[in-house]
Amino acid sequence: MRAMQYKSYAGALDLVDVPKPTPSANQVLVQVHVASVNPVDWKQASGKLRLVMPVKLPCVPGYDLAGVVVAAGPGAQHFTPGMRVHTRLGGLNGGASAEFALCGTDTLTPMPESMDYETAAGLPLAGMTALQGLRDQCGMPMLGATERVLIVGGSGGVGHLAVQIARSAGAHVTAVCSAGNAQLVSDLGAQQTVDYRAPSPYAGLPPFDIVLDCVGGDPGPWLPLLTPNGRYASTVPGPLVMARMLLNAVTARKVRPVLLKSNAADLAVLDGLAQAGKLRVVVDSRFTLDKLADAWVRSRSGRAVGKILVSVL
Ligand SMILES: NC(=O)c1ccc[n+]([C@@H]2O[C@H](COP(=O)([O-])OP(=O)(O)OC[C@H]3O[C@@H](n4cnc5c(N)ncnc54)[C@H](OP(=O)(O)O)[C@@H]3O)[C@@H](O)[C@H]2O)c1
Structure with a gap:
């Protein structure tokens, strides 16, 4: 072969x-x-x-x-x-x-x-990562979610599925993407988009319960955007994420890594959303x-x- x-x-x-x-x-x-x-x-x-x-x-x-x-x-x-x-x-x-x-x-x-x-x-890989990041690491319920969710990298493989999963759960979704991808990401369900290349793009945004970072780097700048008990999870859990996690024991805002655990049950959840027309x-x-x-x-x-x-x- x-x-x-x-x-x-x-x-x-x-x-x-x-x-x-x-x-x-x-x-x-x-x-x-x-x-x-x-x-x-x-x-x-x-x-x-x-x-x-x-x-x-x-x-x-x-x-x-x-x-x-x-x-x-x-x-x-x-x-x-x-x-x-x-x-x-x-x-x-x-x-x-x-x-x-x-x-x-x-x-x-x-x-x-x-x-x-x-x-x-x-x-499979991107969808399960998005699902597990939102549901398992950030505690987003899959039905009746009321959370304000920020997806960083909303146009990428993981991010564009995360936008749709969060929206289908009922969350209010803001996506960080470049201006050229804003229309697509809105079409996928994001109620708000933020152009990361704009000057001071995050100034004045109401706080988020969840930040799912699909780009990676230092979690530090995202933490002030969280509500007092907010959760930040990164699909690129490098040393800066690991270092911040050490503070989870003493801070209300939590930093978590997303480490995909492949399983047929979660893929079936994604299949169900796709069949219902909620995920493409x-x-x-x-x-x-x-x-x-x-x-x-x-x-x-x-x-x-x-x-x-x-x-x-
Ligand atoms: N830990 C795990 O289990 C796990 C699982 C899956 C993926 N990952 C990791 O997660 C990351 C994302 O994966 P992916 O498949 O989504 O990657 P991807 O499809 O290659 O992501 C590309 C997207 O990222 C956007 N982007 C780049 N820089 C950005 C920024 N500063 N702000 C906002 N958006 C930005 C790009 O949009 P623009 O062109 O508009 O910038 C592009 O649409 C990768 O590093 C991957 O290895 C980890």
């Missing part, structure tokens, strides 16, 4: 021919139709995450995929050939940038009938499998609006 692979950290991304894998007891072999790119793919390949997220080399990168079941191990027979499925692959080694991928049953979810492969591939995946760009390196260049630019997709079939 065809796959994209790198043999060393910071090495070339090559199209290779490798044997089609065979599922073990609790695995399912999926023919990949569409995969999606996430920044973690190229961050891992660069070697910069090797201490916290090492890969086994050579590595076929990519975590998100949507496709069709072709075979299942003896413990995974509830996934039958022909089933349309999607997942954020478990483990640390990806595997989605190939014609076929081995999937664990813990994160594999049947696609809703009405869902297309592009939506199904764009949703905005497509930034599409690439073929052999052009994965170009897709990574686009992702690395930090300018993607929504999700970058890779069509494999």
Whole structure:
């Protein structure tokens, strides 16, 4: 089968021919139709995450995929050939940038009938991160939310889904994005947008109960925007976030990391929102499998609006 692979950290991304894998007891072999790119793919390949997220080399990168079941191990027979499925692959080694991928049953979810492969591939990693950041780290209820929520990076892969999830829960949503993306982010449900490049963009804003930061950096400047018991969570929990977390014991405002825990139940929550017409995946760009390196260049630019997709079939 065809796959994209790198043999060393910071090495070339090559199209290779490798044997089609065979599922073990609790695995399912999926023919990949569409995969999606996430920044973690190229961050891992660069070697910069090797201490916290090492890969086994050579590595076929990519975590998100949507496709069709072709075979299942003896413990995974509830996934039958022909089933349309999607997942954020478990483990640390990806595997989605190939014609076929081995999937664990813990994160594999049947696609809703009405869902297309592009939506199904764009949703898992970014959607679960947004969901877990808002609900688990910031305590936003999924129904009847009254919180004022600020999404920093409201146009990105995680942010554009976070805007919609918070809005569907009932929260009041303000999104931080550039002026060029303000209309799109408003169309996704944000009641207010803030252009981060404007002079003093945050002056005079009423306080927020929740800040979900999908851009990263120092949490410090965001904390004065919170209500006294407000919560700040970052999807890029670097040293400054970790340092601020040390103060959680003595401050009412809490700083939390978002560290995605893939699971089929949360993907099913996202599928439900999508089926109800409350969540859609905005497509930034599409690439073929052999052009994965170009897709990574686009992702690395930090300018993607929504999700970058890779069509494999
Ligand atoms: N911890 C976890 O489990 C986890 C899970 C998922 C993602 N992440 C991390 O979370 C981050 C976001 O992921 P992603 O997939 O959403 O990335 P992404 O799609 O590449 O984000 C790109 C978006 O960020 C916006 N942006 C850039 N700088 C901004 C700023 N200063 N203020 C507001 N918006 C800004 C860009 O809009 P403009 O062009 O308009 O600036 C663009 O739309 C990445 O670092 C990723 O690695 C972590």
